[in-house]
Amino acid sequence: MTRYVLRRLLQLIPVFFGTTFLIYVLVWAVPGDPFSGKCGQTACPSAYIAQMTEKFHLNDNLFVQYLKYLGSLFTGDWGETFNGTSVGELIATSYPITLRLAVIAVVIEALIGLTAGVLTGLRGKGFLDNLVLVSTTFLISLPVFVTAIVLQLALGGNGLGLIEASVSEDPSVGELIVPGLALGSLSMAYVARLARTSIAENRRADYVRTAIAKGQPQSRVVGVHLLRNSVIPVLTFLGTDLGALMGGAIVTEGVFNINGLGGLIFRGIQNRESATVVGVVVLLVLVYLLMSLIVDLLYAVLDPRIRYD
Secondary structure, eight states, X not given: OHHHHHHHHHHHHHHHHHHHHHXXXXXXXXXXXXXXXXXXXXXXXXXXXXXXXXXXXXXXXXHXXXXXXXXXXXXXXXXXOTTSOBHHHHHHHHHHHHHHHHHHHHHHHHHHHHHHHHHHHHHOSSHHHHHHHHHHHHHHHSOHHHXXXXXXXHHSTTTTOOSOSSOOSSOOHHHHHHHHHHHHHHHHHHHHHHHHHHHHHHTTSHHXXXXXXXXXXXXXXXXXXXXXXXXXXXXHHHHHHHHHHHHTTHHHHHHTTOOSHHHHHHHHHHTTOHHHHHHHHHHHHHHHHHHHHHHHHHHHHHOTTOOOO
């Protein structure tokens, strides 16, 4: 296992450099004045452009710029916005809120999606199976922002009055449950379908029939043998989905006025704050890579047939 962990860590290095370099090039190589977001409708003064060009190393080629950016990043310096605000401080303020929202969304989709998938996979066709199939199809067909707005209208002041239209500046877990439900609704439908299909296939497998033939209790057959192997594709989806939810929270955070990474990256794109956009996306890449490594390591724990050494 130690060799496998080291091998996976080494594999992540070129992935990190490749993705971050691509992001850096795409953000800083956009045609037009890179400082137009600072000066608005008027042209920036020449002295200001010269100062900012020197500050962001724009006289160097893109590869040298990228290396200098990485050098600063490895020392903990995430760069500055055009106004001189530290990008690291902006991320440190916004990141915990988005992480809280994404974790709540993953917990909701895991609990509801897995429960629905396991029940329908075990029982087979029937009313519950049809209900889950219809409801998951409905959720998959709806864009996340529509689900968020519907939940806000139905549960907010114009509906049942259970939630506020906007969350507070530092929202509690309770305030983020409805936004988390909206954010995780699409993935929840996929988790339910993945779990249903995996359970339905594995319950006819030889090792399950053998366990039943040995007279093992049904709870052990399902909990230890069937569920343990069936949950692997679901675990893969959930692991990578945490990174996707953090990046895809822009719309949900906009609907519920959540002051998280989504709003930060949206304002960064709107104002062409390249340092902010690159900093947030690099952070999301790190989250993706970390979650991918954790999911791979959990495979060996869940499936005894997998041996990495």
